[in-house]
Amino acid sequence: MGSIDVKQAGGPRSVAPPVKRQDFTRKVVPVSEIGTIEVPLPWTQRMWNSSLVRRGLILLILAVVWEAYGRWLDNPLSFPTLSETLGSLWTDVANGTIPERLQVTLRILLMGYGLGILLAAVLTTLAVSTRFATDLLSTLTAMFNPMPAIALLPLALLWFGLGVPSLIFVIVHSVLWAVALNTHAGFLSVSNTLRMAGQTFGLRGLRFVTGILIPAAFPAILSGLKIGWAFAWRTLVAAELVFGVSAGQGGLGWYIFEKRNLLETSGVFAGLITVMIVGLFVEGVIFQTIERLTVRRWGMHGG
Amino acid sequence: MLQPDVNGPTGDGALLQVRGVTLQYRTPERRVTATYRVDFDIHPGERLVLLGPSGCGKSTLLKAIAGFIRPVEGSIHLRGAPVTRPGPDRMMVFQEFDQLLPWKTVRHNVTYPMRCNGVSAEEANQRAERVIESVNLSGFIDSYPHTLSGGMKQRVAIARAMAMRPQILLMDEPFAALDALTRRKMQEELVALWEAVGFTLIFVTHSIEEAVLVGSRVVVLSPHPGQVCAEINVDHLGGPNSSGEEFQNACRRIHDLLFPAAGEA
Numbered sequence: 160m161g162s163i164d165v166k167q168a169g170g171p172r173s174v175a176p177p178v179k180r181q182d183f184t185r186k187v188v189p190v191s192e193i194g195t196i197e198v199p200l201p202w203t204q205r206m207w208n209s210s211l212v213r214r215g216l217i218l219l220i221l222a223v224v225w226e227a228y229g230r231w232l233d234n235p236l237s238f239p240t241l242s243e244t245l246g247s248l249w250t251d252v253a254n255g256t257i258p259e260r261l262q263v264t265l266r267i268l269l270m271g272y273g274l275g276i277l278l279a280a281v282l283t284t285l286a287v288s289t290r291f292a293t294d295l296l297s298t299l300t301a302m303f304n305p306m307p308a309i310a311l312l313p314l315a316l317l318w319f320g321l322g323v324p325s326l327i328f329v330i331v332h333s334v335l336w337a338v339a340l341n342t343h344a345g346f347l348s349v350s351n352t353l354r355m356a357g358q359t360f361g362l363r364g365l366r367f368v369t370g371i372l373i374p375a376a377f378p379a380i381l382s383g384l385k386i387g388w389a390f391a392w393r394t395l396v397a398a399e400l401v402f403g404v405s406a407g408q409g410g411l412g413w414y415i416f417e418k419r420n421l422l423e424t425s426g427v428f429a430g431l432i433t434v435m436i437v438g439l440f441v442e443g444v445i446f447q448t449i450e451r452l453t454v455r456r457w458g459m460h461g462g
Numbered sequence: 463m464l465q466p467d468v469n470g471p472t473g474d475g476a477l478l479q480v481r482g483v484t485l486q487y488r489t490p491e492r493r494v495t496a497t498y499r500v501d502f503d504i505h506p507g508e509r510l511v512l513l514g515p516s517g518c519g520k521s522t523l524l525k526a527i528a529g530f531i532r533p534v535e536g537s538i539h540l541r542g543a544p545v546t547r548p549g550p551d552r553m554m555v556f557q558e559f560d561q562l563l564p565w566k567t568v569r570h571n572v573t574y575p576m577r578c579n580g581v582s583a584e585e586a587n588q589r590a591e592r593v594i595e596s597v598n599l600s601g602f603i604d605s606y607p608h609t610l611s612g613g614m615k616q617r618v619a620i621a622r623a624m625a626m627r628p629q630i631l632l633m634d635e636p637f638a639a640l641d642a643l644t645r646r647k648m649q650e651e652l653v654a655l656w657e658a659v660g661f662t663l664i665f666v667t668h669s670i671e672e673a674v675l676v677g678s679r680v681v682v683l684s685p686h687p688g689q690v691c692a693e694i695n696v697d698h699l700g701g702p703n704s705s706g707e708e709f710q711n712a713c714r715r716i717h718d719l720l721f722p723a724a725g726e727a
Binding site for chain 1: 525528547548549550551553556558560561564565574575578579584606607609613627655
């Protein structure tokens, strides 16, 4: 390498060399003479910056609109007012009907959810160990993931009859593929360095999966669990609506169906609100808490 | 330049023996020979640097010593036993910052490998505290890795490897991704740590200065495919007199070995 060829570099310089300028030093104004540097915002602005406050306000507006429309319509059979709805919600919560129905639904849900996760764990563990199982998993998920669980209900009824096993079957279907797909993708995205680090610790086989792969893929696994939960919850309520009662004990979907049959529309709304609240609670409180305690604390939520 | 008489390694008193190791890796299109019949020894307490230009297979060689890659020819023996797979007796520090487990604090990153290998919780914790102190991170012992800077993460990785008391510590360009000032500081710290604790180190780099600063002996590898072209003692040239004439001479000598054509031109 020699000196740079001026002609190749684009001819003589187009800007003249810089003029040499004087050095200088100067005094900065002391902090005490500048005055206030930090001023707290007025409380109204701080309130408005909280998304909780803003959303609360939206809820309030919606409530007022609902109540006003209900009163103006004056037809409790098709559109009860908010106060009527809250009234029947309160009555049925207080007399134990809704908690009891909710318990039935949640118990079935947890059984199906747990079983689905277990099967997903087995499938993905196999899939990381052999290539055949990888292909099996990707083929199965490609086939079954797009299938709405509720579409399998007639088949489930044929195989398992009217009752809990049918419900569990459709929930497992709705959880399994979402969780397996996400977990497997998470495993594949674990960095090579982390894998090699785990291997130098002497970890192999199942200990490697539980010690390195699962925690390293946890952000993906968690999002799979969230999707799986959302699928399962929607599927279960829908399935209960379709064939509801089993052994005299119906769930939340059955409660809604029952209220419609009794033409207690405010009860239907109360059931829907319960479905909404449970969904919000699980997603907004339970999963948020898990996320805060794990992936956020570990700084792994970027991806 | 004529090939001088090759005084190959004798193997006497060696901790690790590398003999005739040819390494190959596959890309989807071809099979590439990374190193060709490499021999060297490392003795206990040495700081052996594998130095060579990019693509000379030095990292691949280190991965073979770690047990991630099998040689297609030749053998690697640790205290007489062939190396077949990765293990905690050859802890490795990687170049990448993501080698720490992000779900564990600094303390638990250091204790975890020990706990995996049957060290009691109490003992692991004591060792971890001592070794974290020695890399000057006591104030961050309960922090999560994502809150640390790159240099601090590398120090944790070094601490984690040292706490395991491996037979050999393997380092694959551990400071390459750091800024120049931090890198220099870490190189000095590493040598100081070696003087304080004493361990056997194989260190891979493509920087001649780093090799002379960090190493006690340098294995110079030729460009692709890597072959040993020299072994040179460079002990005590680094440290406070790293700007001295001896240091410069050693660097120049290695430079001429690596780039013979440049000397003639």
